[in-house]
Amino acid sequence: MSGPAVIRNGGKLPLSQIPVLTVSDFRRDILDSVSKGARISALFGSPTGENIRLIAVLAWRDTGSISVLSAPVQKSYPALTPDCPQAHLFEREIFEQWHVMPEGHPWLKPVRFPDSEKTSDMGVTNFFQIEGEEIHEVAVGPVHAGIIEPGHFRFQCHGETVHHLEISLGYQHRGVERSLVNGPNSKSLHFIETLAGDTTVGHATAFSRIVESLAGIRAPARAQVIRGIALELERMANHIGDLGALAGDIGYLPTMSYCGRIRGDLLNLTAMLCGNRFGRRLVVPGGVGYDIDSENADKIAARLKSAFRDAESAIGLLWETPSVLARFENTGALSRETAVKIGLVGVAARACGLQRDVRSDFPYGIFLLSHIPAATWESGDVFARAFVRWQELQRSYKFILEQLAALPDGAVRAGENPPIASGHLAVALVEGWRGEICHVAITNNEGRFLTCKVVDPSFHNWFGLALALRGQQISDFPLCNKSFNLSYCGHDL
Amino acid sequence: MNTLSILNLLAGLILAPLLPGIINRTKAVFAGRHGQPVLQTYFDIFKLLRKGAVYSRTTSWVFRLSPVIGLAAVIAAMTLLPALSAPAPVSFAGDLILFAYCFGLLRFFLVAAALDTGSAFEGMGASREVQFSALAEPALLLGLAALARATGSLSLTGIFSASAGPSAGPALALVSAALFIVFLAENARIPVDDPNTHLELTMIHEVMVLDYSGPDFAIILYTSSLKMWALGALLVNVLFSFLPLHGPAAVACVAGSMILLSVLVGIVESIMARLSLLKVPQLLAGAVAISVLALTLVLRFTS
Numbered sequence: 122m123s124g125p126a127v128i129r130n131g132g133k134l135p136l137s138q139i140p141v142l143t144v145s146d147f148r149r150d151i152l153d154s155v156s157k158g159a160r161i162s163a164l165f166g167s168p169t170g171e172n173i174r175l176i177a178v179l180a181w182r183d184t185g186s187i188s189v190l191s192a193p194v195q196k197s198y199p200a201l202t203p204d205c206p207q208a209h210l211f212e213r214e215i216f217e218q219w220h221v222m223p224e225g226h227p228w229l230k231p232v233r234f235p236d237s238e239k240t241s242d243m244g245v246t247n248f249f250q251i252e253g254e255e256i257h258e259v260a261v262g263p264v265h266a267g268i269i270e271p272g273h274f275r276f277q278c279h280g281e282t283v284h285h286l287e288i289s290l291g292y293q294h295r296g297v298e299r300s301l302v303n304g305p306n307s308k309s310l311h312f313i314e315t316l317a318g319d320t321t322v323g324h325a326t327a328f329s330r331i332v333e334s335l336a337g338i339r340a341p342a343r344a345q346v347i348r349g350i351a352l353e354l355e356r357m358a359n360h361i362g363d364l365g366a367l368a369g370d371i372g373y374l375p376t377m378s379y380c381g382r383i384r385g386d387l388l389n390l391t392a393m394l395c396g397n398r399f400g401r402r403l404v405v406p407g408g409v410g411y412d413i414d415s416e417n418a419d420k421i422a423a424r425l426k427s428a429f430r431d432a433e434s435a436i437g438l439l440w441e442t443p444s445v446l447a448r449f450e451n452t453g454a455l456s457r458e459t460a461v462k463i464g465l466v467g468v469a470a471r472a473c474g475l476q477r478d479v480r481s482d483f484p485y486g487i488f489l490l491s492h493i494p495a496a497t498w499e500s501g502d503v504f505a506r507a508f509v510r511w512q513e514l515q516r517s518y519k520f521i522l523e524q525l526a527a528l529p530d531g532a533v534r535a536g537e538n539p540p541i542a543s544g545h546l547a548v549a550l551v552e553g554w555r556g557e558i559c560h561v562a563i564t565n566n567e568g569r570f571l572t573c574k575v576v577d578p579s580f581h582n583w584f585g586l587a588l589a590l591r592g593q594q595i596s597d598f599p600l601c602n603k604s605f606n607l608s609y610c611g612h613d614l
Numbered sequence: 615m616n617t618l619s620i621l622n623l624l625a626g627l628i629l630a631p632l633l634p635g636i637i638n639r640t641k642a643v644f645a646g647r648h649g650q651p652v653l654q655t656y657f658d659i660f661k662l663l664r665k666g667a668v669y670s671r672t673t674s675w676v677f678r679l680s681p682v683i684g685l686a687a688v689i690a691a692m693t694l695l696p697a698l699s700a701p702a703p704v705s706f707a708g709d710l711i712l713f714a715y716c717f718g719l720l721r722f723f724l725v726a727a728a729l730d731t732g733s734a735f736e737g738m739g740a741s742r743e744v745q746f747s748a749l750a751e752p753a754l755l756l757g758l759a760a761l762a763r764a765t766g767s768l769s770l771t772g773i774f775s776a777s778a779g780p781s782a783g784p785a786l787a788l789v790s791a792a793l794f795i796v797f798l799a800e801n802a803r804i805p806v807d808d809p810n811t812h813l814e815l816t817m818i819h820e821v822m823v824l825d826y827s828g829p830d831f832a833i834i835l836y837t838s839s840l841k842m843w844a845l846g847a848l849l850v851n852v853l854f855s856f857l858p859l860h861g862p863a864a865v866a867c868v869a870g871s872m873i874l875l876s877v878l879v880g881i882v883e884s885i886m887a888r889l890s891l892l893k894v895p896q897l898l899a900g901a902v903a904i905s906v907l908a909l910t911l912v913l914r915f916t917s
């Protein structure tokens with residue numbers, strides 16, 4: 122068999138059609154593809170009898186297609202990371218989960234420390250260190266001064282300048298992927314919705330599309346529109362919250378206070394859709410759990426308009442205040458080349474000038490019909506990440522109003538869900554508010570999940586934050602961190 | 615020493631914790647919030663005084679001594695401060711040097727105590743504090759030198775009871791501007807520091823006192839308020855030194871202006887973001903330059 126199997130976003134294919142390559146062909150294929158513009162969306166191991174089968178999911182922006190290839194491995198294989206840095210965290214994860222050694226990996230450490238006994242031989246809580254007379258090390262976390270999630274940050278500093286930052290996560294590892302095995306069952310959707318609570322709609326949409334694809338059903342048009350509205354409401358609420366938090370970090374009060382309130386207003390709009398501010402049980406396999414009646418749609422549109430007016434003036438202050446711009450500009454800049462190399466996604470990638478947006482690159486559902494242009498900025502700094510958020514806010518706002526005004530008729534559920542196909546692989550990409558969410562499921566012969574891979578955008582982007590800090594002032598770390606605003610629990614799973 | 619001097623000192627000792635409350639209330643209004651009570655700092659101080667203190671095992675006597683010395687130093691500085699024409703309880707030729715270095719003593723012990731904890735955060739805060747005060751101190755001293763030259767007096771009481779004459783007006787305005795920047799920097803306000811942040815990596819003053827608790831922290835809060843009062847009162851004295859106020863009116867004018875100054879600080883904090891730490895030295899160097907200019911003007915145009 123030659124060449125990888127190709128599917129569309131939300132497609133499935135029988136396991137037998139996935140090419141099984143030798144490790145060296147697998148490696149060469151991935152490196153070739155990446156050099157031609159593909160990006161590793163997921164790279165993981167799946168058990169096949171005695172062996173582990175490595176599966177790579179590559180996303181091709183140019184053609185909007187997704188290619189899948191695989192290779193069986195035993196104890197070890199030559200690592201991809203030295204030639205393809207975006208694989209580095211995936212390979213560490215493979216090593217941790219399946220004890221398959223990626224030989225030549227430059228920094229092989231556990232990702233989430235799931236089982237301290239088994240991983241104690243990995244050598245592992247070492248941190249990359251700089252030595253020298255005036256070098257000092259600053260350790261922050263996992264317990265922080267604010268009410269945020271736990272994570273450990275190790276800075277190698279010379280005076281106030283950071284030369285290296287290593288981020289060590291895993292404190293929130295709950296075993297989400299493991300608990301999805303043998304699903305889908307009544308708990309699966311709950312685990313998906315809560316794996317990163319601020320991205321409930323994004324992850325639930327990806328998971329529902331996987332189940333629908335495997336079951337061979339389609340969510341009705343009305344449900345697709347409601348899903349789109351909910352996804353964009355989630356994006357708006359989080360982007361507004363982030364812009365407010367960015368203002369707070371530099372001590373700029375007006376935007377901070379107003380954005381905090383407006384974020385709540387937007388979460389309340391999601392609650393008007395389904396009764397929950399984070400959109401739990403709104404998106405379900407087969408459609409959506411709640412319909413919008415026309416009276417409710419008008420009410421949501423009216424409230425959205427007034428909230429957006431407030432947001433416009435509160436956020437507008439940021440771009441008009443010189444002291445704010447002085448802090449945002451040239452802080453935590455990432456180059457476009459670095460962003461490509463490490464496989465950045467979402468807001469952080471678009472802020473480096475990369476056109477990476479699942480909604481326009483791999484459109485699905487309502488985004489096939491109603492395009493939201495990707496918002497980009499070139500400078501790659503905190504300002505770019507803030508300004509891209511603002512541009513996206515405006516576009517999401519327009520999109521939601523359009524969709525609310527033109528809801529298609531019909532049911533919102535596809536009826537009873539049939540059993541899912543056995544021996545298949547399905548991939549679904551969704552542009553969550555942080556970036557590309559990738560779910561991959563492989564089913565066994567009984568039509569149950571054999572492997573479920575969940576890749577939150579944070580998994581790709583944490584390393585971007587570490588690199589953005591190089592050469593920066595350590596006092597700017599909180600600002601840079603907030604400008605990425607990555608999920609700890611979405612990474613730790 | 616007369617009753618008016620004592621009244622002036624007491625006003626400072628009693629009213630100082632009001633200033634952070636007024637600043638926070640002003641910021642709350644700008645942010646569209648209701649805000650904390652104006653008396654919050656008093657509540658905090660009394661709450662902390664009733665609590666026990668926790669000491670890290672790595673700290674020594676320096677850590678325990680520092681709050682008390684700091685408080686004593688600031689009160690000593692306040693006894694040197696007149697209220698316009700109302701004289702200070704203590705005054706002698708050259709007391710303006712002592713005034714400036716009382717704050718130096720406070721800072722020395724605060725920094726020593728921060729280093730005493732052995733924490734990376736507090737070490738960073740101490741290094742920033744020392745770096746920035748090394749620039750704020752010349753601005754203060756040169757400003758005081760300009761005042762001394764303009765009035766021909768080497769004591770604060772002498773400076774503010776004498777009238778500098780209209781020719782010193784521009785110089786006084788420049789000194790006021792420099793002192794306002796020093797006031798913001800020394801009191802850890804925006805744009806130099808952010809007193810409300812919870813982010814240790816960005817803090818200057820707050821991070822140095824992270825390890826204090828209970829009565830020690832109450833003393834530190836009170837000391838900070840007094841420091842704000844003392845430096846603020848100095849600024850107010852310079853600003854209104856041309857007013858022919860005497861007796862209780864002078865004391866009332868200084869106390870009332872302190873409230874206005876707090877509102878002004880609240881407004882500054884509401885309409886601008888904090889500077890990057892790299893830019894803070896530029897701001898402080900600007901304050902030094904303004905003081906130098908004031909001194910030059912005084913040397914050139916007064917005899």
